[in-house]
Amino acid sequence: xxxxxxxxxxxxxxxxxxxxxxQQGFDGRIVMIGEEPVLPYRRPPLSKAYLSDEMTEEQLYIxxxxxxxxxxxxxxxxVRVERIDRAAKNVTLANGEVIDYTKLAFxxxxxxxxxxxxxxxxxxxxxxxxxxxxxxxxxxxxxxxRLLIIGGGYIGLEAAAxxxxxxxxxxxxxxxxRLLARVTGPELSEYYYCxxxxxxxxxxxxxxxDALEGGELVERVxxxxxxxxxxxxxxxxxxxxxxxxxxxxxxxxVDNGILVDQQCRSSDPDIxxxxxxxxxxxxxxxxxxxxxxxxxxxxxxxxxxxxICGKEAVHNGAPxxxxxxxxxxxxxxxxNQGYEEVVIRGSMEENSFSAFYLCGGVIIxxxxxxxxxxxxxxKKLVAGRVKADAATLSDESVELKSLIA
Amino acid sequence: MGQVTYxxxxxxxxxxxxxxxxNLMQAxxxxxxxxxxxxxxxxxxxATCHCIxxxxxxxxxxxxxxxxxxxxxxxxxxxxxxxxxxxxxxSDELEGLVIHLPESQF
Numbered sequence: 001x002x003x004x005x006x007x008x009x010x011x012x013x014x015x016x017x018x019x020x021x022x023q024q025g026f027d028g029r030i031v032m033i034g035e036e037p038v039l040p041y042r043r044p045p046l047s048k049a050y051l052s053d054e055m056t057e058e059q060l061y062i063x064x065x066x067x068x069x070x071x072x073x074x075x076x077x078x079v080r081v082e083r084i085d086r087a088a089k090n091v092t093l094a095n096g097e098v099i100d101y102t103k104l105a106f107x108x109x110x111x112x113x114x115x116x117x118x119x120x121x122x123x124x125x126x127x128x129x130x131x132x133x134x135x136x137x138x139x140x141x142x143x144x145x146r147l148l149i150i151g152g153g154y155i156g157l158e159a160a161a162x163x164x165x166x167x168x169x170x171x172x173x174x175x176x177x178r179l180l181a182r183v184t185g186p187e188l189s190e191y192y193y194c195x196x197x198x199x200x201x202x203x204x205x206x207x208x209x210d211a212l213e214g215g216e217l218v219e220r221v222x223x224x225x226x227x228x229x230x231x232x233x234x235x236x237x238x239x240x241x242x243x244x245x246x247x248x249x250x251x252x253x254v255d256n257g258i259l260v261d262q263q264c265r266s267s268d269p270d271i272x273x274x275x276x277x278x279x280x281x282x283x284x285x286x287x288x289x290x291x292x293x294x295x296x297x298x299x300x301x302x303x304x305x306x307x308i309c310g311k312e313a314v315h316n317g318a319p320x321x322x323x324x325x326x327x328x329x330x331x332x333x334x335x336n337q338g339y340e341e342v343v344i345r346g347s348m349e350e351n352s353f354s355a356f357y358l359c360g361g362v363i364i365x366x367x368x369x370x371x372x373x374x375x376x377x378x379k380k381l382v383a384g385r386v387k388a389d390a391a392t393l394s395d396e397s398v399e400l401k402s403l404i405a
Numbered sequence: 406m407g408q409v410t411y412x413x414x415x416x417x418x419x420x421x422x423x424x425x426x427x428n429l430m431q432a433x434x435x436x437x438x439x440x441x442x443x444x445x446x447x448x449x450x451x452a453t454c455h456c457i458x459x460x461x462x463x464x465x466x467x468x469x470x471x472x473x474x475x476x477x478x479x480x481x482x483x484x485x486x487x488x489x490x491x492x493x494x495x496s497d498e499l500e501g502l503v504i505h506l507p508e509s510q511f
Contacts, residue, residue, distance in 0.1 A: 023439040042446040062446075063435045071437050295444045295451065317511070322450040329472070331450055372472050376452060376479020379511075 003028030005308060006091055006099055008081050008246065009107035010034025012042065013275035013297035015062045017105060018073040020305030030073045031099055033091075036130060037078035039065060044294060047128050047158040048324055051141065052165055057131060084250040086268055103308050106258055106266075106273040107301070108243035110292070115150065115236045119212030125234045128155050140233045143167035148221055148231035150209055152179040154323045155237030157192060160201045161325040170200065171229055173207040173221070183321075184332070185342050187355055188367050192325070195351075199326060204229075240292055242277045255279060257290035262314040263307045264300050272307070274300025283316025284383070285335060293321050318383040327351075331375040334365030334382040343393040345400075346371060354378065361387045373400075380404050407500035411438050411456075414508045423495040429504065430454035430491035440506035447491040452476040453510040454490040455483075459503035466493050466502070481509050 005021060005028065007014045014032050021030055034040065041060035049055040068075050080094040090100045112127035114120060126137040141147070147163045149156045152174030163170040174181075178189035179196075197203055204223070211222040212234075220228045242257045253259040253267040257279030264272045264280060273280075275297035279290040299317050306313035320333040328351060339357035346353030354374040357365040362385050366378035377400040381388070388403050411419045411433060423432040433441035433454070442453035449472055458466050463486045469477060470492075477487050490504065 019434070019437055022437060044446060044448075063431075067435050067437060294446070298442065298444050320451075322445060322448065324448070329450070371475075372449075373475035373478050376476060379479070 003102045004100060005030050005103045005105065006101035007032040007105045007107055008091065009109055009243075009275075009277070010036070010040045010075060010077060011107060011109045011275065011297070012040065012062070012294050013109075013301045014105070014107035015040035016298045016301035017107065017274065017305050018068065018071065020302045021308065022071045022073070024305050024309040024311065026305070026309050028102070030071075031076065032068075032073060033076045033079060033081055033093065033099075035078070035080045036132070038131060039063075039068075039075065039077065041131065042294070043129070044322075046131070046134050047155050048162065050131075051128075051134055051138065051159065052162045053138075060131065081246060084246060086250055086271070089270070102270065104271045105304055106247055106271070106277055107275050107297070108246065108273075108277045110240040110242045110276040112236070113239040113241050115209070115212075115238065117209065117212050119214065119218050120236070122212070122214070122216070122218050124217045124232065125212070125236060127236055128159060129240075137233070137235070141166060141168065144169070145232040146230055147171070147233045147235065148173070148229055149235045149237065150221070151237035151239075152176070152203070152205070153182065153237055153239070154180070156235065157196065157325055158323060159235050159237065160196055161199070164199050164201060164326075168233070171202040171204070171231070172196070173204045173209060173223065173229070175206070175208040177206045179203070179205070184367055185336060185339070185355060185357065187342055187344060187348075191348050191369070195326065195328065240276060242279075242290065244277060247273070247277075259288075262316065264304045264315055265307070272304045274304055280315055282319075283314045284318050289319075289335070291319050293319065295320055318379060320379060327370075329370050329372065330367065331372065332365070332367045333375065333379045334363075336365035336367075339364060341390060343390045345374065345394050345396065356388070356393050358388070358390070361389065363388055363393075377401050377404065407495060407497065407502070409495070409499070410501075410503045411440075412459075412503060412505045413438075413440055414506055425495050425497065427495050428491050429456065429493045429495065429502075430489070432495065433490060438506075440510070441490060442510050443491060449473055449476060449489060449492060452480050452489060455480045455507050455510055456488055456490045456493075457484045457505040457507065458486040458488055458493075459505060460486065462499070462502050462504075465498055481507060481511065 112129045147168040149172040208224040212218045213220040258273040336357040341358040354368040368375040421436040430443040445451035
């Protein structure tokens with residue numbers, strides 16, 4: 001019997017898997033099924049260049065339809081997968097079509113966490129996850145409007161930067177006592193607080209949202225301390241929920257993502273998962289982790305393709321991330337969880353610095369701002385679990401490269 | 406529209422038509438060329454689209470800017486003509502361009 005790989009989800013991971021399967025020599029049938037009505041596209045620009053109208057929808061597409069045709073990849077868009085029959089090894093689509101598989105991959109991503117308050121369904125409350133989300137938002141994203149952003153993570157901060165650029169009046173509320181609390185150290189949080197404040201973003205920290213008030217539209221956001229903030233447009237950026245309903249219904253092991261091993265294989269050896277929906281036994285971090293990033297999705301996709309083609313591959317790259325706000329290029333590598341010491345190299349005042357996070361003397365993570373050279377070296381230092389002391393790391397007369405073992 | 410030849414590390418040549426204005430990372434992805442990843446989608450943030458411009462063409466593709474130079478500093482085995490293919494934009498002057506792909510992007 002010839003092989004069929006069915007990929008559920010037509011985002012970054014699914015798209016990259018189709019290419020990687022062909023490049024690895026897979027010559028069976030490949031079917032990729034996505035519920036959004038468009039070809040796989042890049043999501044990172046949604047909160048940046050696409051929101052600011054510097055990129056068209058077509059430019060978001062990872063590749064044109066003709067490329068899938070050339071690679072003999074069947075792409076089904078605008079259709080949900082309804083259920084999976086693991087015993088019969090097939091998937092049933094919402095339109096009734098049944099597709100048999102020999103290998104199945106979940107690349108289902110996630111959806112924006114909804115604000116659990118009455119009024120959150122009103123038409124001026126927005127999320128940043130899909131092209132459709134941004135199309136709806138753009139119609140209201142106009143100069144002079146009062147933009148209120150709920151959530152001081154990457155999505156919220158990137159949207160704030162675009163809001164300032166497009167001359168909206170921007171307020172940002174964050175429930176935690178600092179920005180980016182989940183992903184970076186207090187030094188970086190303070191730095192981004194200063195940057196955004198200086199650009200004109202009114203930031204309120206430790207400010208949980210209690211209620212939304214108004215009529216047809218939300219007109220006011222009520223904070224936990226009773227403060228009422230007037231708003232025309234609201235963006236909610238409070239995290240992502242992995243799309244695991246189908247996997248759960250198919251009785252796969254799920255715990256904050258579909259549980260997969262270092263080859264991205266689930267509790268069913270013919271079913272894999274990659275990207276935001278997967279919680280993997282990470283070969284570099286040596287613990288379970290669900291990561292939300294394009295590089296993670298791409299790496300997982302390549303590992304699955306290689307594994308399906310009978311090649312040795314493990315998901316063990318040091319995770320990395322990036323975020324563009326104003327003219328600041330933030331690039332990060334590693335996970336700083338559990339760090340004991342942070343060392344700053346360079347100058348925050350001059351917007352050119354790197355923060356290194358140490359644990360037991362080992363560099364476990366780095367955040368670099370406008371320092372691509374440091375970032376490239378940091379990737380190697382983190383991947384190599386290199387030891388360094390604070391004095392050396394902060395001394396700009398010592399070349400970072402010299403620390404690579 | 407012009408033709409660009411991608412030469413893999415093993416010496417295999419693939420000739421593709423690239424519309425003017427497209428970058429050479431995107432053109433590689435569009436044509437299923439292995440050896441170019443482009444993980445960041447062309448943002449000059451990842452350096453996984455490293456290529457080496459053929460000597461005969463080095464002058465025509467121009468100079469990398471400071472950010473690109475810094476990123477190139479960290480790629481595997483950089484060469485004098487190393488570029489990030491996402492930062493090379495196709496134009497009439499580049500008709501016939503030849504670029505070489507490295508052994509590994511990381």
